[in-house]
Amino acid sequence: MKVVRTISELRREITAFRSTDAEGRAVGFVPTMGYLHEGHASLLRRSAQENGLTVLSVFVNPIQFGPNEDLDKYPRNEERDLQVAVEAGADLVFMPSVVEMYPRPRVTTVAVTEVTDRLCGASRPGHFDGVATVVTKLFNIVQPDRAYFGLKDAQQIAVIERMTQDLNIPVEIVPCPIVREADGLAMSSRNVYLSAAEREQALVLSRSLSRAGEWIGEGLTADRIVARLKDEIGSVPLANIEYVEILTYPNLVPVAEGQPLIHIGDSLLIALAVRFGNTRLIDNRLLIPKEVGAELCSVK
Numbered sequence: 001m002k003v004v005r006t007i008s009e010l011r012r013e014i015t016a017f018r019s020t021d022a023e024g025r026a027v028g029f030v031p032t033m034g035y036l037h038e039g040h041a042s043l044l045r046r047s048a049q050e051n052g053l054t055v056l057s058v059f060v061n062p063i064q065f066g067p068n069e070d071l072d073k074y075p076r077n078e079e080r081d082l083q084v085a086v087e088a089g090a091d092l093v094f095m096p097s098v099v100e101m102y103p104r105p106r107v108t109t110v111a112v113t114e115v116t117d118r119l120c121g122a123s124r125p126g127h128f129d130g131v132a133t134v135v136t137k138l139f140n141i142v143q144p145d146r147a148y149f150g151l152k153d154a155q156q157i158a159v160i161e162r163m164t165q166d167l168n169i170p171v172e173i174v175p176c177p178i179v180r181e182a183d184g185l186a187m188s189s190r191n192v193y194l195s196a197a198e199r200e201q202a203l204v205l206s207r208s209l210s211r212a213g214e215w216i217g218e219g220l221t222a223d224r225i226v227a228r229l230k231d232e233i234g235s236v237p238l239a240n241i242e243y244v245e246i247l248t249y250p251n252l253v254p255v256a257e258g259q260p261l262i263h264i265g266d267s268l269l270i271a272l273a274v275r276f277g278n279t280r281l282i283d284n285r286l287l288i289p290k291e292v293g294a295e296l297c298s299v300k
């Protein structure tokens with residue numbers, strides 16, 4: 001595994017791979033903000049299985065953080081990241097500085113509308129402009145055949161899929177299932193911020209999302225299920241709900257009112273963002289039509 005810090009070095013390595021790989025194998029790309037965990041490792045392993053070269057980027061992208069967010073304290077550990085990366089099958093790790101990625105004042109922004117109107121797009125203004133802009137830059141730098149993203153950030157996948165279609169970026173977006181701790185908590189670099197009491201109470205997120213599947217089976221409508229989720233999460237003393245929403249996926253629009261969800265033909269996303277102290281956690285459950293009311297959709 002090789003570590004590179006400049007765009008020119010990275011391009012040299014990828015060009016060398018493409019021009020010398022006798023079988024013409026594909027380039028897979030896993031963009032991250034580092035502090036790697038098993039969720040990131042699952043994306044790397046999948047890429048390593050499906051491609052001849054797996055490129056990992058580790059870059060805490062300042063332009064996707066709001067002014068009062070956790071950019072300065074976002075967890076970092078380069079040494080551990082490299083260990084996780086090598087074990088999961090990364091071939092090339094791109095760890096650029098902020099100056100390497102943004103060498104001068106930026107006058108260009110990639111803005112994706114509509115699919116960013118709700119959920120994290122609404123609660124983190126400007127966040128997805130920052131994500132779409134850096135992901136476009138990274139796609140242009142790496143020029144991968146496939147890029148791997150986790151469904152924990154389901155809206156991010158919807159945004160990037162739409163962006164690559166609208167802008168004809170020649171990359172296949174591969175959505176990958178959410179990896180959870182044994183007790184159900186979705187893995188996240190931000191879990192490290194949680195106190196023991198917050199960590200314990202945060203289990204309400206995965207627990208209530210599982211119950212929502214049962215409520216769909218009982219024939220409840222979206223507003224009833226949202227109300228029940230809010231009651232269940234709200235009853236946990238340390239939880240502060242930012243949003244709980246049920247939307248169609250990947251268009252991310254509200255479902256028709258008054259209709260039992262079990263009868264809706266679209267894929268559905270049940271998504272939530274909840275604060276425990278200063279830590280903002282997200283989690284979701286994606287259901288595909290034949291499985292509405294039954295199993296969690298797992299994207300193969």
Ligand SMILES: Nc1ncnc2c1ncn2[C@@H]1O[C@H](COP(=O)(O)OP(=O)(O)OP(=O)(O)O)[C@@H](O)[C@H]1O
Nearest residue numbers: 032033034039149150152153178179187188189190
């Ligand atoms: N638990 C998980 N399962 C699967 N993929 C994940 C998981 N957590 C993060 N990812 C994916 O890893 C990629 C990089 O995400 P990122 O580095 O922001 O990690 P993170 O743990 O989500 O961090 P945080 O939520 O604290 O920002 C994204 O595509 C993200 O969806």
Ligand SMILES: CC(C)(CO)[C@@H](O)C(=O)[O-]
Nearest residue numbers: 031032033061131134153
């Ligand atoms: C895709 C991404 C690496 C862009 O900074 C980030 O939003 C993330 O880690 O999900």
Ligand code: BAL
Nearest residue numbers: 033064065127153156
């Ligand atoms: N995985 C999402 C990155 C962020 O929270 O900024």
